[in-house]
Amino acid sequence: AGEIEVGVLFSQTGGLSIVEKSLADATLMAIDEINATGGVNGMMIKPIVEDGASDPKTYNEKASKLVIRDRVPTVFGSYTSASRKAVLPVFEKRNSMYFYPTYYEGFECSKNVVYTGAVPNQQLSNFIPWIINTLGKKKFFIVGSNYIYPREMAKVSKILIEQNGGEYVADEYLELGHSEWGAMVSKIKDSGCDVVLSNVVGDSVVAFYREFKNQGLTHDVLPICATVTSEIEIAAMGADFAVGSYTSFPYFQAIDTPENKAFIERYRAFVGDPKAVTHHALESSYFQVFLWKQAVEKAGEATPDAIREGIKGQTFDAPNGKVTVDPDNLHTYLTPRIAQWGADGQGTIVEAYPEPVRPMPYVAYGETPDNLFCTAQGLDSSKL
Amino acid sequence: MSEILFIGLSLSSILLLIALGLSITYGAMGVINMAHGELVMIGAYTAVLSGIYLNLNLFFALPLAFVVSALVGLGLEKLVIRRLYGRIIDTLLATWGVAIILQQLIRLEFGLSFFGIHIEGLGPGLQNMDVPAFLTQPFEIAGIPIQPYRSFIIVVTLLLTLLTWFLMYRTSIGTQVRAIMRNPQIAAACGIDVRRVSAFTFAYGSGLAGIAGVLLAGFKTVMPDMGASTVVDGFLVVVVGGVGSLLGTVLASALLGQINGVFAILTNDILARAVVFGVVIAIILWRPRGLFAFKSR
Amino acid sequence: MAAALTIDGLEVDFGGFKAVDGMTTVIDEGELRVVLGPNGAGKTTLMDLVSGKTPSTAGEVRLFGKEITNWPEHQIARAGVGRKFQIPSVFRDLTVRDNLNVAVSHEPRVFRNLRLGMAAADRSRIDEVIALTGLEPVLDTIAGDLSHGQMQWLELGMLITQQARVILLDEPTAGMTQAETAKTADIILRLKGAHTILVVEHDMAFVRKIAERVTVMHMGKLLAEGPMARIEQDPAVREAYLGSGGVH
Amino acid sequence: MTRTKLFKYGDWGIYILFIVIVLGLPLVMTDVFWLNRIAKYLVYGMLGIAIALSWGYAGILNLGQGLFFGLGAYMVAMSLKLQSYTSLQQGSDTPVPDFMLWNAEPGAPTELCCITSGSWLWLPFQAQWFGMVMAIVLPVILALVLSSAIFRLRVSGVYVAIITLALVLLVRLLIIDAQPITNGFNGLTDLGWLTIGGFEFDPYLVSTYYIVAVSICVVLLATRWLVSTRAGLILQSTRDDPNRSRYLGYDVAAYQVFFFTVSAGIAGFAGMLYVIAAEFASPSFLDITFSISMVVWAAVGGRSSLIGAAIGAILINTIEATASETEMFREAWKLIIGVIFVAVVLYMPRGLAGLARDAVGLFAQTRDSGKTRTARSGAPAE
Amino acid sequence: MLSLSNVDSFYGRSQALHDMTVTAPKGEILAILGRNGVGKTTLLRTILGLTDRSEGVISLDGEEISARPTHERARAGIAYVPQGRMIIPDFTIRDNILMGGFAAGGPRRIPDIVPELFPYLMDNLDRPGGVLSGGQQQQLAIARALACKPAVLLMDEPTEGIQPNIVEQIEEIIIRLNRELGLTILLVEQNVTFARRAAGSFVMVEHGTAVETGRIDLLSDDMVAKHMAI
């Protein structure tokens, strides 16, 4: 018997708590479920929950508390890249494992982080060809919040657009968290594009879609195809404003499997909100705990090094389907899907990959499945 | 061209909407109310909740939000601000604390979430307000496309500005407010009920924030910290215009809004923001008391 | 005797209104000059112009032959002009002693002042001033807690500490009892000779006590100048200022 | 003993006590995590000192102190980034920060000089000392230019606060936008450790703690000396009545510029130490909330007391940390902090330092009440 | 009749009035005398409730007003001409005068007596108060107080900083206000000669307390020497 302590580090306060609280809840729910079925190797998981307070400084401090003082072998946590970057030195230099559930821009290869969210190739490699070939839209206006993820997504998109015979009209950025879209939407209107690729994040998304409609643009003529707009933002903006637009993610609440339905039920019961929505990062927050459990069980002990070895190649039947941790780069195989949003605030899956896609965090730098930059020994810089 | 002007105008109107209340509470009362953004937020939540529970639309939410924010402002004045008149920096610090408290109260659903009670429409998540369909459908007049929601904001802002101007410069209560703003002791010695008038003024300024909240809720997410980012812009406008000058506030928001709009169209939004900050700094250096400041000997 | 302060055709225009309008007068070194004039005649404004608070629009100010027109305030002060305001102006959050310490100002630059303590000579000068003004009992009081009258004394004391060669005093006895006024007159008389002093006052009893030459201003202009006795008899002055005549 | 003397000795007593505790802490605290955490809070304490210096003594409220802190942090972080293992791993002779690669145009040369436009700005930072020197020099130069403009043009009071506020927003925007050379929103992470004479200052070593601890003690004593000098006294006079100071012959702007700049230099220094202790620099250092928080810390400790402001900063952060790590307060801790801020402003306007002074004053009053009474209401005696 | 009995008054923690007892008879001028800093201004401010805190009983025509807020005392008929005048700089002369009307109640207007007393003000009604000279501001402050339609007028050194011929006028005005309009006036004054001429009674203040009071003819030169000399 006994206990294994793990860290759960999300923002409980501040602006990011909007999303991060749900990630924390999903993590805690997974822990509850594991404990209810006998724990890990007969040991109960004891979560130590800390508040990142939506501030990288706090994130850094709490991470070092968890790793150095509480000596947890693993921390599940964080949503933004900025907070992940702030905690990274702690995990790398103090050798502990970090499980990161969010889709992100790639370009990371750390032996101390397990990434269970999508990387650009898992969101874009089917999306762009589908837009061009199936939707028949060719002229892209790429818009995003001004930080790394949207800029990297734009970079990958441009390559894919070119490869598939489309053209891109412009890429423009708005300050993160800003919600004045008047000028931008007017530019989109005048640009002559026929599709908008949106990498806008956070609450700016809502203002964007609303302004889009207010200026008389409609998704049947000029659809927004998004990489970040999830069930949360759709619910927040009012589904009307998004009807007909598209998003690419490996997970949607609308995935029509008994496993997912049950998952949603359990989650709603867990947070006590019958209307609670689930989304990609939330689902990853959930299943990554199970991957971790399997890794500990395989390794037989819960030290960081054992977990790192144990996690390689782990597979789990997640609500979105089969997920597997790539033994080479500790990122996760996920199944890209595209959904079109309906008036009920749910997506209809209009396209899905037949099987999970290999994660390639360096795809924008020319990484291909045959030529992986990230290896089990870390980044192979000679390939850059 | 007219489109650029319209974008600038709508940016200006939103700046003015937020700055109007501040221009009263700061300009007339010397209170730097960092919780002004939270009063905006409360106005927005009023719209959300009145939509959910009372089925009221935007138009009814406006007066309701005015009343709710004004009442919260009144409470704030009685509990905190009242003890801080004349200590301008202290008002900034104390209301900073108040802002944190108000945000957190909404997030924790007034603390009920500790007991597992959930109020729909509150909490840390994102909320929204429904906008009547005719306000989101653009139409054309004489070939010029009109965006009804933006136009609606511009009109409401204009009306509020006129109302405020009338109250401040054409009524006895306005004279009393301005007298208190210069010298509360002598105002009292002249028979003005300083406490009541101050409380009224603060409540009025807060009420304006509430209205701003409803209008913002029409195109922004409603969430606990939605107001925090607006308040700084509001202060920049009030200060650039000249503290205590309603006209200055109006012109400063017009100027900054247009600059923002023009640069956003010609270059990009980021640069436009940077230019606005640069202009603010330059104006204060050029006119250390703002564009329209009263000069004493 | 050399001219300490020469005011030559000085003028200031406040948007069409000339508060000082072609004012000319010469004050000799060591002289004690009283400036009289109705309320609003421009006396305070004249001091503002001399001390650099308000930039003039025409004319010249010379201090010991050197032109100082429209210099920055601190440089004029450095050149030797000290000033007392109509509304007492002292450092309200500092103690009386620290007010005087600040006033010892022979070294204006920041870096030269990065040192603790002060020279013995300065300390003894401060002690003299304390004795002269009778501020001894309130030395450790915060200046803002002083009464109106006490502040006037302190401000006067600061000017002496400052060692200004030309001292401008704007209504130094305002709000004092007759006895206190008398003592202030004594202080001023004792400063005469060592300092050149320009006093604005309405209290005629006080003026009679200290005045030699008197300048009368009216509507920004020089109305009359001369020895006290003659000025008092001047019909124009009686009309504008002294007598029982109209307001303006 | 008179009141003044009592204050003076009490004051020095607190300084000595503070220094002894700060320097002696590692003897009793063996938890490296807490030691590192306290080191960070001592850095915040330095920010408190910087605020008290400009706000309390000069009456200049700087709502953009985070600008100088942030610049200091970025300067040293640039040097440490180039020392990072990964920077040497990018397949070039000179170290190149990893993020520059994915921000570069494909095919750009992987050399620091020219990988992205502006990356050459990083070249001198290959020397660690350069980053460390610049961490102080850059804030100082910027503060010098900025404050010269502000104070020569006689901007004062709240207007200074607004200018600094707008400037910190502006610079933050630019840093985020200049992603190819700053890594934008994510900031500079994955840094090497400060290395002096071959010794690596792991942030969790006692020696690293001592770098910070000694620094704050030196800063505290130096600023204390500064405000006790004649220049410090003159500065306080300019706060009370700048015109009076001018007519005494002081160039008020020069004093304001000097102390504003010193305060900025301290903030830059603090930024540098923070990076050494926390191993990252982020544009969030330039968030308005952070800059305002610093002012609140100083207010809690006592805005016109250097040591008070330092203690305020340390105390508030310790309370925040402990409250947020207590199960019961995990979600409510911010509420508590908010209430503390409001309560302090309302009921302790002069902060902890004011409280301490009142206590000492009360003690002195009971000892010689007669004396103080006459000093207050006394007219010149006959 | 305005009377104070055993009044203590405080600025923050420092006490400025100690056990002050004094009565201003109705329709008379009470001269308040004393050296600098003894608490004369504080006495007037305490009557209006403008110090931080005060204890003891203040009553106006037998009615206790000590617990009332300042504006109610003003509305009860006490008007104030403060030391330093306290003109609102960006209000016009007209608005400055009309401010007094808030205490008078009813429509606010410039009292009839003002044009007669202060022609300069009437000629410049639209200039901002802030640019006036000291003497002009003093006139304005009196006009404002008159607009309160007061029964009791508190005047704090009204002739301080005023040119001699206007001093004469103000002195005449004070006497007229008292004799013709029947105003009770509490007059802080340094000019003993004028005090003797105008006042009916006096109070000598020292260390925040009344050390001598009585009819004005009891004010001896000895007393003046004792309490007002340096």
Ligand SMILES: Nc1ncnc2c1ncn2[C@@H]1O[C@H](COP(=O)(O)OP(=O)(O)OP(=O)(O)O)[C@@H](O)[C@H]1O
């Ligand atoms: N900044 C200004 N703008 C406009 N008018 C001004 C300004 N400063 C002064 N004045 C006007 O200039 C005139 C002279 O004022 P000043 O204060 O110099 O008079 P004074 O002689 O000192 O009077 P007093 O004896 O009452 O102090 C007044 O009528 C005043 O209104």
Ligand SMILES: Nc1ncnc2c1ncn2[C@@H]1O[C@H](COP(=O)(O)OP(=O)(O)OP(=O)(O)O)[C@@H](O)[C@H]1O
């Ligand atoms: N705002 C204040 N705060 C603290 N103490 C004050 C304040 N105003 C006055 N005092 C103190 O109260 C005492 C009485 O001051 P007051 O102004 O009433 O004197 P005064 O008799 O009117 O003098 P003057 O003739 O100089 O006007 C003084 O010792 C002064 O230090």
Ligand SMILES: [Mg+2]
């Ligand atoms: Mg004058």
Ligand SMILES: [Mg+2]
């Ligand atoms: Mg007085």
